[in-house]
Amino acid sequence: MNEAPERTTAAESEGSADPAKPVEAAPYDGASxxxxxxxxxxxxxxxxxxxxxxxxxxxxxxxxxxxxxxxxKDQGYRPEVDVSAAATDAKGVAGFQPLAPALPANWSVNYARWNPAGSDGVAFWEVGYVTAAQQFISLTQTAQPNPTWLAGRTDNAPVTGTRPESSTQWELRDKPGTSTSLILKSTASTVVLRGEFNNTAVPLSDLDALALAVVQANGNVR
Structure with a gap:
Protein backbone atom coordinates (compact mmCIF):
# COMPACT_ATOMS: atom_id res chain seq x y z
CA MET A 1 0.00 0.00 0.00
CA ASN A 2 1.44 3.30 -1.08
CA GLU A 3 1.81 5.95 1.56
CA ALA A 4 0.46 9.42 0.79
CA PRO A 5 3.15 12.13 0.61
CA GLU A 6 3.38 14.34 3.59
CA ARG A 7 2.10 17.87 3.15
CA THR A 8 4.08 20.76 4.48
CA THR A 9 2.23 23.80 5.72
CA ALA A 10 3.37 27.37 5.06
CA ALA A 11 4.25 27.77 8.71
CA GLU A 12 6.38 24.67 8.62
CA SER A 13 8.08 25.93 5.43
CA GLU A 14 8.97 29.21 7.08
CA GLY A 15 10.23 27.39 10.09
CA SER A 16 12.38 25.18 7.97
CA ALA A 17 14.09 28.11 6.18
CA ASP A 18 17.83 28.21 6.24
CA PRO A 19 18.72 29.73 9.62
CA ALA A 20 22.03 31.01 8.25
CA LYS A 21 20.36 33.28 5.67
CA PRO A 22 19.83 36.84 7.02
CA VAL A 23 16.36 38.22 7.06
CA GLU A 24 16.12 41.37 4.90
CA ALA A 25 14.42 44.39 6.41
CA ALA A 26 11.43 45.77 4.60
CA PRO A 27 12.07 49.06 2.74
CA TYR A 28 11.11 52.31 4.50
CA ASP A 29 7.57 53.20 3.49
CA GLY A 30 7.82 56.91 4.38
CA ALA A 31 4.99 56.71 6.89
CA SER A 32 6.61 55.20 9.92
CA LYS A 73 25.53 108.93 0.66
CA ASP A 74 25.94 112.45 -0.61
CA GLN A 75 27.15 112.25 -4.21
CA GLY A 76 28.65 115.69 -3.86
CA TYR A 77 31.02 114.55 -1.11
CA ARG A 78 34.61 115.65 -1.56
CA PRO A 79 37.60 114.94 0.67
CA GLU A 80 38.75 117.85 2.80
CA VAL A 81 42.06 119.17 1.42
CA ASP A 82 43.94 121.93 3.23
CA VAL A 83 45.56 123.69 0.27
CA SER A 84 47.13 126.42 2.40
CA ALA A 85 48.84 123.89 4.69
CA ALA A 86 50.10 121.87 1.72
CA ALA A 87 51.39 125.04 0.05
CA THR A 88 53.27 126.02 3.21
CA ASP A 89 54.88 122.58 3.37
CA ALA A 90 55.93 122.78 -0.29
CA LYS A 91 57.37 126.29 -0.12
CA GLY A 92 60.72 125.14 1.25
CA VAL A 93 61.48 122.95 -1.76
CA ALA A 94 59.62 124.97 -4.40
CA GLY A 95 61.77 128.09 -4.38
CA PHE A 96 58.61 130.20 -4.79
CA GLN A 97 55.33 130.70 -2.97
CA PRO A 98 52.91 127.93 -4.05
CA LEU A 99 49.48 129.37 -4.69
CA ALA A 100 46.46 128.62 -2.52
CA PRO A 101 43.71 130.79 -4.05
CA ALA A 102 40.35 131.16 -2.35
CA LEU A 103 37.71 128.84 -3.74
CA PRO A 104 34.86 130.28 -5.78
CA ALA A 105 31.41 129.49 -4.39
CA ASN A 106 30.43 125.79 -4.45
CA TRP A 107 33.84 124.63 -5.69
CA SER A 108 35.87 121.89 -4.01
CA VAL A 109 39.46 120.64 -4.04
CA ASN A 110 40.46 117.11 -5.05
CA TYR A 111 44.17 117.29 -4.20
CA ALA A 112 47.09 119.63 -3.55
CA ARG A 113 50.64 118.32 -4.00
CA TRP A 114 54.22 119.08 -4.87
CA ASN A 115 55.64 117.09 -7.80
CA PRO A 116 59.44 116.64 -7.90
CA ALA A 117 61.19 117.04 -11.23
CA GLY A 118 60.89 114.10 -13.59
CA SER A 119 62.78 113.32 -16.77
CA ASP A 120 61.79 116.74 -18.15
CA GLY A 121 63.55 118.48 -15.25
CA VAL A 122 60.46 120.48 -14.25
CA ALA A 123 59.21 120.38 -10.65
CA PHE A 124 55.78 121.90 -10.05
CA TRP A 125 52.99 122.64 -7.59
CA GLU A 126 49.57 121.27 -8.52
CA VAL A 127 46.02 121.67 -7.22
CA GLY A 128 42.89 119.99 -8.61
CA TYR A 129 39.55 121.82 -8.49
CA VAL A 130 35.98 120.65 -9.12
CA THR A 131 33.67 123.46 -10.18
CA ALA A 132 30.07 123.99 -9.15
CA ALA A 133 29.06 122.33 -12.44
CA GLN A 134 31.24 119.28 -11.61
CA GLN A 135 33.88 120.20 -14.18
CA PHE A 136 37.60 119.71 -13.48
CA ILE A 137 40.27 122.43 -13.57
CA SER A 138 43.89 121.88 -12.58
CA LEU A 139 46.24 124.61 -11.39
CA THR A 140 49.92 124.02 -12.13
CA GLN A 141 52.71 126.35 -11.02
CA THR A 142 56.44 126.12 -11.67
CA ALA A 143 59.57 128.25 -11.69
CA GLN A 144 61.18 126.10 -14.40
CA PRO A 145 58.86 126.19 -17.42
CA ASN A 146 59.96 125.33 -20.93
CA PRO A 147 58.02 125.15 -24.22
CA THR A 148 57.92 121.35 -24.23
CA TRP A 149 56.58 121.16 -20.68
CA LEU A 150 53.96 123.84 -21.37
CA ALA A 151 52.83 122.02 -24.50
CA GLY A 152 52.42 118.81 -22.52
CA ARG A 153 50.46 120.50 -19.74
CA THR A 154 48.04 122.01 -22.28
CA ASP A 155 47.56 118.94 -24.52
CA ASN A 156 49.59 120.58 -27.32
CA ALA A 157 46.78 123.06 -27.81
CA PRO A 158 47.51 126.07 -30.04
CA VAL A 159 47.51 129.63 -28.75
CA THR A 160 44.14 131.13 -29.67
CA GLY A 161 44.21 134.50 -27.90
CA THR A 162 44.56 136.22 -24.52
CA ARG A 163 42.31 136.80 -21.52
CA PRO A 164 42.65 139.90 -19.31
CA GLU A 165 42.27 139.19 -15.60
CA SER A 166 42.62 142.10 -13.16
CA SER A 167 45.39 143.95 -15.04
CA THR A 168 47.12 140.71 -16.07
CA GLN A 169 47.16 139.07 -19.49
CA TRP A 170 46.71 135.31 -19.64
CA GLU A 171 47.56 133.34 -22.75
CA LEU A 172 44.62 131.28 -24.02
CA ARG A 173 45.19 127.83 -25.52
CA ASP A 174 42.24 125.81 -26.76
CA LYS A 175 41.96 122.28 -28.12
CA PRO A 176 38.26 121.57 -28.78
CA GLY A 177 37.07 118.30 -27.31
CA THR A 178 40.14 118.00 -25.05
CA SER A 179 40.91 121.05 -22.91
CA THR A 180 41.04 124.82 -22.59
CA SER A 181 43.95 126.45 -20.76
CA LEU A 182 45.04 129.84 -19.44
CA ILE A 183 48.75 130.56 -18.89
CA LEU A 184 50.26 133.42 -16.89
CA LYS A 185 54.02 133.95 -17.08
CA SER A 186 55.91 136.09 -14.59
CA THR A 187 59.42 136.44 -13.25
CA ALA A 188 58.55 134.46 -10.12
CA SER A 189 56.69 131.54 -11.66
CA THR A 190 54.43 130.36 -14.47
CA VAL A 191 50.84 129.34 -13.74
CA VAL A 192 48.75 127.05 -15.96
CA LEU A 193 45.00 126.62 -15.49
CA ARG A 194 43.72 123.69 -17.53
CA GLY A 195 39.99 123.01 -17.90
CA GLU A 196 39.35 119.40 -18.86
CA PHE A 197 36.69 118.58 -21.45
CA ASN A 198 34.03 116.33 -19.87
CA ASN A 199 30.99 115.96 -22.15
CA THR A 200 31.29 119.69 -22.59
CA ALA A 201 34.05 122.28 -22.40
CA VAL A 202 34.77 124.08 -19.14
CA PRO A 203 33.21 127.55 -19.48
CA LEU A 204 35.71 130.38 -19.86
CA SER A 205 33.87 132.11 -17.02
CA ASP A 206 35.05 129.34 -14.65
CA LEU A 207 38.64 129.68 -15.86
CA ASP A 208 38.33 133.45 -15.46
CA ALA A 209 37.06 133.03 -11.88
CA LEU A 210 40.03 130.86 -10.91
CA ALA A 211 42.48 133.16 -12.71
CA LEU A 212 41.14 136.12 -10.74
CA ALA A 213 41.48 134.15 -7.50
CA VAL A 214 45.10 133.36 -8.42
CA VAL A 215 45.91 137.04 -8.98
CA GLN A 216 44.25 138.00 -5.71
CA ALA A 217 46.09 135.24 -3.83
CA ASN A 218 49.56 136.36 -4.82
CA GLY A 219 50.39 139.70 -6.35
CA ASN A 220 53.88 138.59 -7.42
CA VAL A 221 52.47 136.53 -10.30
CA ARG A 222 51.77 139.72 -12.21
Whole structure:
Protein backbone atom coordinates (compact mmCIF):
# COMPACT_ATOMS: atom_id res chain seq x y z
CA MET A 1 0.00 0.00 0.00
CA ASN A 2 1.44 3.30 -1.08
CA GLU A 3 1.81 5.95 1.56
CA ALA A 4 0.46 9.42 0.79
CA PRO A 5 3.15 12.13 0.61
CA GLU A 6 3.38 14.34 3.59
CA ARG A 7 2.10 17.87 3.15
CA THR A 8 4.08 20.76 4.48
CA THR A 9 2.23 23.80 5.72
CA ALA A 10 3.37 27.37 5.06
CA ALA A 11 4.25 27.77 8.71
CA GLU A 12 6.38 24.67 8.62
CA SER A 13 8.08 25.93 5.43
CA GLU A 14 8.97 29.21 7.08
CA GLY A 15 10.23 27.39 10.09
CA SER A 16 12.38 25.18 7.97
CA ALA A 17 14.09 28.11 6.18
CA ASP A 18 17.83 28.21 6.24
CA PRO A 19 18.72 29.73 9.62
CA ALA A 20 22.03 31.01 8.25
CA LYS A 21 20.36 33.28 5.67
CA PRO A 22 19.83 36.84 7.02
CA VAL A 23 16.36 38.22 7.06
CA GLU A 24 16.12 41.37 4.90
CA ALA A 25 14.42 44.39 6.41
CA ALA A 26 11.43 45.77 4.60
CA PRO A 27 12.07 49.06 2.74
CA TYR A 28 11.11 52.31 4.50
CA ASP A 29 7.57 53.20 3.49
CA GLY A 30 7.82 56.91 4.38
CA ALA A 31 4.99 56.71 6.89
CA SER A 32 6.61 55.20 9.92
CA UNK A 33 8.61 57.64 12.12
CA UNK A 34 12.39 57.37 12.14
CA UNK A 35 13.67 57.19 15.67
CA UNK A 36 17.17 58.44 16.43
CA UNK A 37 19.18 57.15 19.27
CA UNK A 38 19.84 59.63 22.05
CA UNK A 39 23.51 60.09 21.10
CA UNK A 40 22.67 60.74 17.42
CA UNK A 41 19.96 63.24 18.32
CA UNK A 42 22.37 65.04 20.63
CA UNK A 43 24.98 65.31 17.88
CA UNK A 44 22.40 66.66 15.41
CA UNK A 45 21.24 69.33 17.85
CA UNK A 46 24.83 70.31 18.59
CA UNK A 47 25.55 70.77 14.87
CA UNK A 48 22.53 73.07 14.40
CA UNK A 49 23.39 75.13 17.47
CA UNK A 50 27.02 75.42 16.35
CA UNK A 51 25.96 76.63 12.92
CA UNK A 52 23.67 79.29 14.42
CA UNK A 53 26.45 80.50 16.72
CA UNK A 54 28.86 80.76 13.77
CA UNK A 55 26.34 82.85 11.79
CA UNK A 56 25.80 85.19 14.75
CA UNK A 57 29.55 85.62 15.25
CA UNK A 58 29.99 86.50 11.55
CA UNK A 59 27.24 89.11 11.79
CA UNK A 60 28.75 90.64 14.92
CA UNK A 61 32.14 90.94 13.20
CA UNK A 62 30.74 92.25 9.90
CA UNK A 63 28.47 95.00 11.23
CA UNK A 64 31.23 97.24 12.69
CA UNK A 65 33.29 96.82 9.52
CA UNK A 66 30.35 97.85 7.35
CA UNK A 67 29.71 100.85 9.60
CA UNK A 68 33.26 102.19 9.48
CA UNK A 69 33.74 101.62 5.75
CA UNK A 70 30.40 102.99 4.63
CA UNK A 71 30.75 105.67 1.98
CA UNK A 72 28.95 108.98 2.27
CA LYS A 73 25.53 108.93 0.66
CA ASP A 74 25.94 112.45 -0.61
CA GLN A 75 27.15 112.25 -4.21
CA GLY A 76 28.65 115.69 -3.86
CA TYR A 77 31.02 114.55 -1.11
CA ARG A 78 34.61 115.65 -1.56
CA PRO A 79 37.60 114.94 0.67
CA GLU A 80 38.75 117.85 2.80
CA VAL A 81 42.06 119.17 1.42
CA ASP A 82 43.94 121.93 3.23
CA VAL A 83 45.56 123.69 0.27
CA SER A 84 47.13 126.42 2.40
CA ALA A 85 48.84 123.89 4.69
CA ALA A 86 50.10 121.87 1.72
CA ALA A 87 51.39 125.04 0.05
CA THR A 88 53.27 126.02 3.21
CA ASP A 89 54.88 122.58 3.37
CA ALA A 90 55.93 122.78 -0.29
CA LYS A 91 57.37 126.29 -0.12
CA GLY A 92 60.72 125.14 1.25
CA VAL A 93 61.48 122.95 -1.76
CA ALA A 94 59.62 124.97 -4.40
CA GLY A 95 61.77 128.09 -4.38
CA PHE A 96 58.61 130.20 -4.79
CA GLN A 97 55.33 130.70 -2.97
CA PRO A 98 52.91 127.93 -4.05
CA LEU A 99 49.48 129.37 -4.69
CA ALA A 100 46.46 128.62 -2.52
CA PRO A 101 43.71 130.79 -4.05
CA ALA A 102 40.35 131.16 -2.35
CA LEU A 103 37.71 128.84 -3.74
CA PRO A 104 34.86 130.28 -5.78
CA ALA A 105 31.41 129.49 -4.39
CA ASN A 106 30.43 125.79 -4.45
CA TRP A 107 33.84 124.63 -5.69
CA SER A 108 35.87 121.89 -4.01
CA VAL A 109 39.46 120.64 -4.04
CA ASN A 110 40.46 117.11 -5.05
CA TYR A 111 44.17 117.29 -4.20
CA ALA A 112 47.09 119.63 -3.55
CA ARG A 113 50.64 118.32 -4.00
CA TRP A 114 54.22 119.08 -4.87
CA ASN A 115 55.64 117.09 -7.80
CA PRO A 116 59.44 116.64 -7.90
CA ALA A 117 61.19 117.04 -11.23
CA GLY A 118 60.89 114.10 -13.59
CA SER A 119 62.78 113.32 -16.77
CA ASP A 120 61.79 116.74 -18.15
CA GLY A 121 63.55 118.48 -15.25
CA VAL A 122 60.46 120.48 -14.25
CA ALA A 123 59.21 120.38 -10.65
CA PHE A 124 55.78 121.90 -10.05
CA TRP A 125 52.99 122.64 -7.59
CA GLU A 126 49.57 121.27 -8.52
CA VAL A 127 46.02 121.67 -7.22
CA GLY A 128 42.89 119.99 -8.61
CA TYR A 129 39.55 121.82 -8.49
CA VAL A 130 35.98 120.65 -9.12
CA THR A 131 33.67 123.46 -10.18
CA ALA A 132 30.07 123.99 -9.15
CA ALA A 133 29.06 122.33 -12.44
CA GLN A 134 31.24 119.28 -11.61
CA GLN A 135 33.88 120.20 -14.18
CA PHE A 136 37.60 119.71 -13.48
CA ILE A 137 40.27 122.43 -13.57
CA SER A 138 43.89 121.88 -12.58
CA LEU A 139 46.24 124.61 -11.39
CA THR A 140 49.92 124.02 -12.13
CA GLN A 141 52.71 126.35 -11.02
CA THR A 142 56.44 126.12 -11.67
CA ALA A 143 59.57 128.25 -11.69
CA GLN A 144 61.18 126.10 -14.40
CA PRO A 145 58.86 126.19 -17.42
CA ASN A 146 59.96 125.33 -20.93
CA PRO A 147 58.02 125.15 -24.22
CA THR A 148 57.92 121.35 -24.23
CA TRP A 149 56.58 121.16 -20.68
CA LEU A 150 53.96 123.84 -21.37
CA ALA A 151 52.83 122.02 -24.50
CA GLY A 152 52.42 118.81 -22.52
CA ARG A 153 50.46 120.50 -19.74
CA THR A 154 48.04 122.01 -22.28
CA ASP A 155 47.56 118.94 -24.52
CA ASN A 156 49.59 120.58 -27.32
CA ALA A 157 46.78 123.06 -27.81
CA PRO A 158 47.51 126.07 -30.04
CA VAL A 159 47.51 129.63 -28.75
CA THR A 160 44.14 131.13 -29.67
CA GLY A 161 44.21 134.50 -27.90
CA THR A 162 44.56 136.22 -24.52
CA ARG A 163 42.31 136.80 -21.52
CA PRO A 164 42.65 139.90 -19.31
CA GLU A 165 42.27 139.19 -15.60
CA SER A 166 42.62 142.10 -13.16
CA SER A 167 45.39 143.95 -15.04
CA THR A 168 47.12 140.71 -16.07
CA GLN A 169 47.16 139.07 -19.49
CA TRP A 170 46.71 135.31 -19.64
CA GLU A 171 47.56 133.34 -22.75
CA LEU A 172 44.62 131.28 -24.02
CA ARG A 173 45.19 127.83 -25.52
CA ASP A 174 42.24 125.81 -26.76
CA LYS A 175 41.96 122.28 -28.12
CA PRO A 176 38.26 121.57 -28.78
CA GLY A 177 37.07 118.30 -27.31
CA THR A 178 40.14 118.00 -25.05
CA SER A 179 40.91 121.05 -22.91
CA THR A 180 41.04 124.82 -22.59
CA SER A 181 43.95 126.45 -20.76
CA LEU A 182 45.04 129.84 -19.44
CA ILE A 183 48.75 130.56 -18.89
CA LEU A 184 50.26 133.42 -16.89
CA LYS A 185 54.02 133.95 -17.08
CA SER A 186 55.91 136.09 -14.59
CA THR A 187 59.42 136.44 -13.25
CA ALA A 188 58.55 134.46 -10.12
CA SER A 189 56.69 131.54 -11.66
CA THR A 190 54.43 130.36 -14.47
CA VAL A 191 50.84 129.34 -13.74
CA VAL A 192 48.75 127.05 -15.96
CA LEU A 193 45.00 126.62 -15.49
CA ARG A 194 43.72 123.69 -17.53
CA GLY A 195 39.99 123.01 -17.90
CA GLU A 196 39.35 119.40 -18.86
CA PHE A 197 36.69 118.58 -21.45
CA ASN A 198 34.03 116.33 -19.87
CA ASN A 199 30.99 115.96 -22.15
CA THR A 200 31.29 119.69 -22.59
CA ALA A 201 34.05 122.28 -22.40
CA VAL A 202 34.77 124.08 -19.14
CA PRO A 203 33.21 127.55 -19.48
CA LEU A 204 35.71 130.38 -19.86
CA SER A 205 33.87 132.11 -17.02
CA ASP A 206 35.05 129.34 -14.65
CA LEU A 207 38.64 129.68 -15.86
CA ASP A 208 38.33 133.45 -15.46
CA ALA A 209 37.06 133.03 -11.88
CA LEU A 210 40.03 130.86 -10.91
CA ALA A 211 42.48 133.16 -12.71
CA LEU A 212 41.14 136.12 -10.74
CA ALA A 213 41.48 134.15 -7.50
CA VAL A 214 45.10 133.36 -8.42
CA VAL A 215 45.91 137.04 -8.98
CA GLN A 216 44.25 138.00 -5.71
CA ALA A 217 46.09 135.24 -3.83
CA ASN A 218 49.56 136.36 -4.82
CA GLY A 219 50.39 139.70 -6.35
CA ASN A 220 53.88 138.59 -7.42
CA VAL A 221 52.47 136.53 -10.30
CA ARG A 222 51.77 139.72 -12.21
Missing amino acids: PVLLQASAAKRANASVIGMLIAVLVCLVLALPLAFFTAKP
